[in-house]
Amino acid sequence: MSDASLPEGLRMRPATLADVEQVVRLANSNEIEYLGEPDTSADFLRHNWSLSTHKPEENVRVIVTKEDEIIASVDTRHKRHVKIDMELDVHSAYRGQVELPLMRWVEERAQDHIALAPADAQVLLGTWAHQKDTQRQQLWTSVGFELTRYFWNMKRELTQAPEQPQWAPGICLRTFKELQEEAPQGDERLARALFAAHEEAFSDHWGNIPGIYEEWHEHHLGKEADLSLFFLVMDGDQVAAYARCADEGQQGGWVHTLGVRRAWRRKGLALALLHHTFGEFYRRGTRTIRLGVDAQSLTGATRLYERAGMHVERRFANFEKVLRPGRDMRTLSLNQA
Template sequence: MKAIERESEFSGIPASFSVRPATPGDSGIATDLFNRCSLEQLGHTEFTAEDLDHEWQSPGFDLAQDTRLVFAPDGTLVGYVELWATAPYVRMYSWGRVDPQHRGHGVGTSLLQWVENKARRRLSQAPEGTQVVLVQGTLSTDLLAQELFAIRGFSLARYFSRMVIELDGPVPDPVLPEGIVIRPFVRGVEERALIRAISVAFKDHWGYVQRPEEEDFRQWMHHIDHDPEFDPSLWFVAMAGTEIAGMSLCHNHLPEDPEMGWVGTLGVLRPWRHQGLGLALLHHSFREFQHRGRRRIGLGVDAQSLTGATRLYERAGMKVVRQYVNFEKELRPGKNLATLDLGA
């Protein structure tokens, strides 16, 4: 694909650099860029082209409108940014990378300016009178990115942690509240009920914004139907009769660590909290991973979780191994629709 006519946001990068949107055939070079950054920051790769292809095919995501790539004169991809904006468009998310060998050319600044302007052009899609923010995240150790965010008017909003446990011995038997059973979810039957239960459980997650039900359903079904790594036998539901009381949705491994199982989504609905169900779901998941030969299990968590998830994971034997930090910039003042506390 040819470079587009240079947009004003990119006037600060060298004239010999070119800019264009991503195309489906770019997942390989984009993954290479992401992994060059990961090698510098973490010492290992994190991404695969297959996962990126799946992500780029998400409902509502438009490569031509929502991405920009920056190329050096020799044709090497050196910068990338993407914007994620879904209804009700009050919290938009951006993610980007700049090649470590091409910092200092204005690439990161230009990409950040482009994605902010792109988000501002979508303000009219948010409900009238609501606050709209743009969210950026990075590793807590990536001080250059944090400095850039601060210069561009972003403020530190929240820390998130990756926690890991090494299974050195037998996993305790899950201790379930009376009347609760844990089993794999039934594909083709329980999708809508499970997706609704996830939404209800995560209303108490800091920063959560309720999406329209059908939008939520479309996004989850894209994952269920098209993710090659999706394994329904690792999606567990805690049932109280015919009601879903909680869930633990797991993945057999992470691209960056094929030996680590991953708990992608763990939640308990309010009526069943403080009864040990969260710990029981964890132990059930750990036992299944151990049965499959996984000895290392990880998950991500809000470091200041409103529901006390971090303390739960610590009780289960998990430890923080990495931290991320989210920055936010208010694009429009108004009523904040996001969950900030458990007052509701």
């Protein structure tokens, strides 16, 4: 793309791993403005940009000054080419000046995905905005996006040891690390069983698109994952439920994903799993626990988290734009299950 549409002295270029620190500083400056604290770590972004499925040179663009200072960035990733999500950050001094050139690049990049998507499939572009960022929300609606959903970050502060988990008869909890060490030759079988459990549990999640095992494995079970915080609820040799957690340092503990397979729902497993997770973080000295959730969860997850003592800390608006009409491949209701 030509830089002619950018203010004088600015240019757009592909991002590289060497840009991680600058992009994180940019993201954190916006997070401090709207959230009151930084929320993105260099380790997190470096991990995402190091995935084989997400090359920053292809999927990320930055806008820089003559001194190569990054003042804006846009990061794109896709789900089976039918949903392209983007993350946009702009330095406050340049807002209203560089967003449209970045959006044009995103829509040009999306053409590559449209060409690879199933011929009859709808192709969507998705993004979000902090609830307090009305300027960004107005931008999205002005370029053809529609507000589709709200998502929450929920939080619990542990001022004392949390509740003890109450497990149903015959249920036991293990970590992926324990099971991996017991059957090192069975790593692949264990990982595939966990992936199948994840796919089943999240098939009831609004907006879900079936995943690809190899991509899931690299992202969730890669060398940087703390497998001692990957909890599996076992019923015999079956994975009934699971929680993938991480200690994010100053940001506290995160429950990144929690799922219960259909046959094991309404048995108290999710609440017990949360209580176990809280207890493990408390034992490690972590007192702040967070997770993200669809505010209109099809399975009532928000009520579960409230029962577990969590409250809404942050709200985000989700926006989508149809790039090509067609068959919607996502989960939109429980009737599709």
